[in-house]
Structures are given as structure tokens and as C-alpha cells.
Amino acid sequence: MSGNSADASGERAVAAGGDIGNVSTGDFVTQVARATVLPSEALEFTGRAFHLPQRTEQFVGRERELRLLDAALADTGGVVVQAVHGLGGIGKSTLAAHWAASHAADFNPMWWITAESPGELQAGLATLGKALQPALVDVLTDEALQERALQWLSSHDGWLLILDNVSNPSDIEPLLARAPAGRFVITTRLGAATWRGVTKTLDLDVLELDEAVQLFQGIYDGHADGAEDLCTELGCLPLAIDQAAAYCREAGVTPRGYLGLLALHPSQMFAATAEGGDAQKTVARVWQVTLKRLSGTPIAERILRTLAWWAPEAIPRSYLDGLADQMTVTEGIRSLAAYSMITLHEDAISVHRLVQATARATRAGEGRRERDFAARVLGEVPLEGHTWDAVAQLWATHVETLASRTPAEIDTEELASLFVRAALHLAALNPQRGAILCARSTAAIERLRGADSAEASGLRLLTGLSHSWQGDFKRAQPLFERQLSEATQLFGEDHPTTFLLLCLTISVQSRIEPAGARARAEESIERSAQALGADHPLVLLRRAQMSVLLPADMEPGSEQDQLAYAAQHFGEESWELMPLGRAWLTELEHRFDFGRAATLIATMLDQCQSVLGSTDTVTLILRLEQVSVLLYAGAGARARMLVPGLIADWAEYMGATANTWHLIDYLTPLLNQTNG
Secondary structure (H helix, E strand, O other): OEOOEOOOOOOOOOOOOOOOOOOEOOOOOEOOOOOOOOOHHHHOOOOOOEEOOOOOOOOOOOHHHHHHHHHHHOOOOOOEEEEEEOOOOOOHHHHHHHHHHHOHHHOOOEEEEEOOOHHHHHHHHHHHHHHHOHHHOOOOOHHHHHHHHHHHHHOOOOOEEEEEOOOOHHHHHHHHHOOOOOEEEEEEOOOHHHHOOOOEEEEOOOOOHHHHHHHHHHHHOOOOOOHHHHHHHOOOOHHHHHHHHHHHHHHOOOHHHHHHHHHHOHHHHHHOOOOOOOHHHOHHHHHHHHHHHOOOOHHHHHHHHHHOOOOOOOEEHHHHHHHOOHHHHHHHHHHHHHOOOOEEEOOEEEOOHHHHHHHHHOOOOOOHHHHHHHHHHHHHOOOOOOOOOHHHHHHHHHHHHHHHOOOHHHOOHHHHHHHHHHHHHHHOOOHHHHHHHHHHHHHHHHHHHOOOOHHHHHHHHHHHHHHHHOOOHHHHHHHHHHHHHHHHHHHOOOOHHHHHHHHHHHHHHHHHOHHHHHHHHHHHHHHHHHHHOOOOHHHHHHHHHHHHHOHHHOOOOOHHHHHHHHHHHHOOOOOOHHHHHHHHHHHHHHOOOHHHHHHHHHHHHHHHHHHHOOOOHHHHHHHHHHHHHHHHOOOHHHHHHHHHHHHHHHHHHHHHHHHHHOOHHHHHHHHHOOOO
């Protein structure tokens, strides 16, 4: 070449003696105006290319996952691909960024590409091409730079690409196919089954509670009271904790204050972010994106909004059978599992509690259909043979959750029936939980049928007994006081039913206010003595009854001695034996002496049935208590024998309301119980 002339030889060769106008080689440089010839060294990458998001400042836990990534990406020979999958917001990207940053010296280039769509992947590769060959930034098109990046990756090793939030394996398969060496870390919401044959997967779960609290405190930097409760409510989901901590810090809200806002305004709080935060990376937005991808499977959203009303763990798949035909429901479950919105465990489903919360919070006013379906399913679950076993306990847990997520003011009689059924199933193993549900049912029936209705009165008595069985005497006392007041107005102070309720009330009062209970008992005995005489057998009997209720005054002796004394003076079938027996029964249960209690309750029932009959409210509740006492005493076979007659008498007592209350469903499973 000399002067302004130049020679060129070879296919597609271009010769220039300086700057030229437009030239087309048919290769990658097309219609380039005023192009400049570059030296060959400009086409080689000799520097360092590094690009990671700023996501690693607040990082806690994940030691196991970091070790697994170390092991997976340390493999030698050929390309290594590792996918990290899990629910949106669970911290996949944060984990990948943290691991990559801690290995920055091991790879060159180390490059982060958002790969949610093919367009984003291509743009990320073009940007990598610019970093690899900066001299070509103004020379080649983005498409050509993307191809140059692929060519470079295919002919080098020692590099790491992080492909973030991949939504379809087919989007990245061409890239993987052209990379004989190097390392890929993929983050994705798609489950392991979607990646079979493509890469190994690492399933990411929520943080441990202590780790979640540590993450919250590291961002919030305020008073930590309530942080543990808040993290528990947020299900230890990293994105939700980060979002809540940033909001609390900026708004000057305590963790407990945030809990209150979350309860009142869930939709707004799930979408709230700190000033300047990324509105696309909130709990509400992250899952809305996933649901949008599932829009072609409408049943998926309905399944999710139905699951939102039950407990988050161990939801039987059979609970969803009535939503649609089997194939449609199965397809919906498959789609949700594929996007990590639910987790499958053989015949059960689990779903993160915040996924449930957002499913209930979105599209306000349109969730009633799913809630009613969830309640109807629980009401129709067959529990034959599952009185107090794991199946019934699990069912009762789902009923509890439904109750906690349904406003009490909209409870129907059907819901009240469901709640009391669950209360009865829980009463034997967890009286506290049973009492809460029983109280909920009582409030509903008082509102729907009237506080003075027989159903409400019976439920109040049952609720009071539930509180008493669990040792919550402060809640039991006002219920017994109310029943005592009603009985006094109906029957008078000296009626046996009134005195029985007085004994129950004093028994509970003695646990929380011994002096007041003692004074009340003495006043009752004094009234009887003034009316009948101090040596009257009835007065002596009632004095013995009160001594049982006030253990500090109890004289040596036994329940049998006192009952024998009462029978001698009043007859074997005298009603006066009932309050005395009730007092002793309460004391024996408090002592966990269920063997003696079982013997005593049999005697009491013989006397009670002879006076009141088999279907009186007092008798029925005592018979129900007998079944519980026998089971506690290890006499399951005996309890089973008593059930058929009790079922028949419950049905007779309840008449037309039997189908509403379903109380006999509580007893039916005992027919199949054989353990003694």
C-alpha cells in the first residue's frame, strides 16, 4: 500500500488507504459509515470484565447452600451448569450474587445477565460483548456484539455467567449448547422437574427464624421488640423481611406496629416499598408476575385462592377434588408446583403463608367463593375412625386456620357447627385450642339464634368446661357465672341445677380467688343452715361438697365416703348426690386421677339419668365428659361401647337441628376405636 491507494486480496477483503464511506463485507460489519480500520490487537480481550448487582450487603445464613454451590461449581472438565430454584422472593438472586462476589478472583469474566425473557438475555450478551471488546462498541451492532460474545465464550474457559430469573429453559438452551467450558449459575422459579436433563438444581427454602430476625435487625436498626413475631408472620421470607424492615426504618414504625398495619391493610403493605425502592421487587409484584405467567391455566389461581384459607402445611390434595374435574385440578396443581408457588409432598400440599395472605388480599371481595368452598370441604371431610389421631388433628388445624382468617361477624350457623366439631376433637389433646373454637361458635349462635336460646346456653356451658379443663379459670368463671344467674332466675336458688352450677362456679373461683370462693361457699351454707337447721343432712352434705371445692379445708376421707353419706340420708337416686359428685369429679380431673374419676362419673351418671333422663343437657354433657375421661384413663374399648347410645340420644335431643350441629360426628369415629 502506498499513498492513498491500497491493495486487498482474499474473500470479502477490503482495502482502504484511509477513511472510507460505506462498505459491506457480508460478514458482521454492515453499511458502516466512515469506518476506521482497527488493529488486530483491538479484537482480543486482555482485561477484566466484572458485573454483579449490589445485593450482598445484608446477607445472613445459607451456609449449606453456599457449600453446595462451592462443590458443584468446583467440578472440572467441560461446562458446569447449576440452577438455584425456589419461590419468588426467597433469595435466589441474593444467594447467587453473594456466592459470586466471594469468588470474584476465580473467574474472568464474571457477568450477571437478567434472563427472564429472550430479549433480556440477548441484551445481556450484547453488553458482555461490549465489555469483552470495547473497541467494537461503536463499530458493531448489538446483534453482532452478542454473536462476538458467544464466539468468545465458546473458545475460552475460566468464566462465570449468572443468568438471573430464567423463566423458560428453552430460552437459554442455545447458549448452553455453544459453551463447551466455563460456568453457569441460573436462578429460576421453575421447579426441579422442569430442569431435568438440563442441569442439576438446588432447592432454596426460607430462612431459619434466628436468621430472619438477624436480617431484619440489620436493616431496621431500631428497637427489636416484636421482630421475632413479625418474621414468623412473614414466614421468614427474605424479600418480605427486607421490605418490612426498610419500611419500618423509613416510616419510624416498630415491628409490632408493622404487624398491626399488615393485619388491617395487607394489600397495601405487600406492595409497599421504601422511598426510592424498586416497586417491581415487592412481595405483591413478584407473585403477580408468576400468576400472570399462569394465566393460561385459570384453575391455578382458583386453587391458590382456595388453599389460602387452610393451614399452610399438609393440605390433603383430596380437599381440592370438588373444584373441577380431576384432570383440570391436577393440571392446576402441576402448574403451581412448577413455578414453586406450592410444594408437593406425596398426597399433601404446602404453600407459604405469605402466598396465602396475598392470595386472600388481592381482588378484594372476590374471595368469598373460594372461602365458602374451603369451609364446605372441611364440613364434608369423613372422620370415621379418626377421633383423636393425626388425621382428625390435622383436620381440626385447618378448621382453626379457616376461623382465624374469617371475620367473626360473618360466621354462619354452618361455620359455627364446623367450629364446635373441631373444638370437640381438640378438647382431649389441646383444651385451649378447643376452648377458643367453642367460644367462637358460642358467639355466632348468640348472634344468630339469641343469647337466651337453648343452643347458646349449652355452648356457653361447654365453653366454660373447656376453659376449666385447660386451667384457664379466668375465662371459665364469667361463663359459669352467667349460667348460674340464668338458672337462679329460672329455678330459684335451692334448685339442684342451680346448686350444681354454684359448685362449678365456686370450684373455678377457688383457683383464682380463694378467699372470695371461701366466703361464697360459707354464705351458701349459712343460708341453707338458717332455712333447714345446722344439723340437717342437706346442710351437712352441702358443707361436704364445699369442702371438696376448697381443698385447703378438705378433711381426710374420700369421695366414696361422702357419696355414701349422701345416699344414706337422701337415697341412692337423690339429686343431691349430683353436686357432690360434680365437685369431686372436678377435683380428681385437676389432679389427673382419671382412674378414680372414671369410677365416680359412672356412679354420677346412674343417678343423673334416673333424675333427669338420658337426653337432658346436663346428662348429655356429663356422658360426653365420661368418654373423654375413659380415654384419658386408657379405657378406649369401654369408651367405644358407650358411643352408640350416646349418639342416638344426642340425635333425639337435637331433633331437627342435628344436621346443623353435627355433634354426633364427633362421637361416630369412636365406633371404630379398638385400643384400650
